[in-house]
């Protein structure tokens with residue numbers, strides 16, 4: 001399958017590449033060192049309309065397809081992985097709105113996205129990670145309003161987002177069929193930010209606990225109907241998993257480019273280390289695998305864009321996410337090895353890349369969970 005980017009996609013990619021080289025790369029280093037949310041990169045990305053990309057044209061967005069979003073995420077993976085994660089959390093709220101949003105919800109939240117407001121995906125809880133169906137946050141109907149109570153953890157953009165998609169139990173004892181999805185504005189009464197996490201990597205993104213204490217929303221803030229929330233979450237994840245394949249390819253490519261540059265300039269035993277075949281083969285292996293991950297990722301995006309949303313897409317999205325993120329971890333680790341002792345120091349960006357990479361095989365389904373999904377679908 002040959003995937004050709006359109007002229008618009010190439011322009012968007014080149015715009016991001018220029019912004020990346022001119023500004024995002026430096027801001028990534030600064031926010032990592034300061035361990036602070038990268039507000040400046042967020043502002044720059046909003047300025048070029050990145051967070052409004054997925055919203056339908058009807059609401060003022062660009063209605064970008066999965067391929068375009070993957071291109072964006074690959075570039076962000078290269079220059080600003082933390083902003084890529086920030087965008088991923090936002091994107092996870094897009095497909096549920098397309099599939100389950102009533103007119104009020106679609107208008108309200110797609111318009112917010114089109115105005116570059118940021119969304120955050122609130123599924124995980126302290127006792128419910130991979131096993132999302134075991135979540136405990138509750139929503140009970142009191143008169144015309146749903147009242148939400150519970151605590152979400154590890155929420156990307158928690159405390160910096162403008163709105164939240166929150167999953168809560170509305171049918172106790174019904175497992176996955178007893179969970180519903182609500183959209184909640186940041187200034188809702190009873191919504192507060194708990195612990196802000198100190199992380200190994202992706203330190204330019206914010207990860208926080210979000211506490212819901214008697215947060216009240218009217219019925220139209222429920223997306224997809226009672227008990228339909230988890231299904232919507234999982235359907236939304238195909239796009240996100242494909243996007244994470246893109247982030248992983250971008251970050252792995254950034255590390256590989258660093259290695260190639262360094263190998264030409266570092267001399268040992270009287271010659272550039274680029275002349276050692278052991279290292280050349282490592283680089284060749286990385287390049288081959290990145291190409292393979294990229295092909296799988298864009299093939300999955302293209303399948304998504306064809307309108308097909310069946311089991312093959314679920315399997316491929318898991319394969320792309322799992323293959324590319326595990327590869328990214330291997331590549332960034334090998335690149336630190338190629339840099340030797342210098343790779344371990346903060347003078348070069350490769351140690352940060354290795355720390356950032358670790359997250360990619362944990363979020364939106366760990367690699368173990370993706371192996372499980374792929375195997376389950378193969379045997380079904």
Ligand SMILES: Cc1cc2nc3c(=O)[nH]c(=O)nc-3n(C[C@H](O)[C@H](O)[C@H](O)COP(=O)(O)OP(=O)(O)OC[C@H]3O[C@@H](n4cnc5c(N)ncnc54)[C@H](O)[C@@H]3O)c2cc1C
Nearest residue numbers: 089121122123124129130154155156207363364365366368
């Ligand atoms: C920086 C960061 C940002 C995040 N952002 C968000 C966000 O925006 N929104 C959100 O909702 N969540 C977010 N998460 C949560 C993330 O999706 C979860 O951490 C992830 O799903 C794993 O859940 P867990 O951490 O509870 O691990 P667990 O589910 O407790 O897993 C522990 C280990 O057991 C393995 N395991 C679990 N079940 C199985 C099984 N059936 N078979 C084999 N192995 C298994 C896992 O692979 C893992 O190795 C974020 C996490 C991090 C670290």
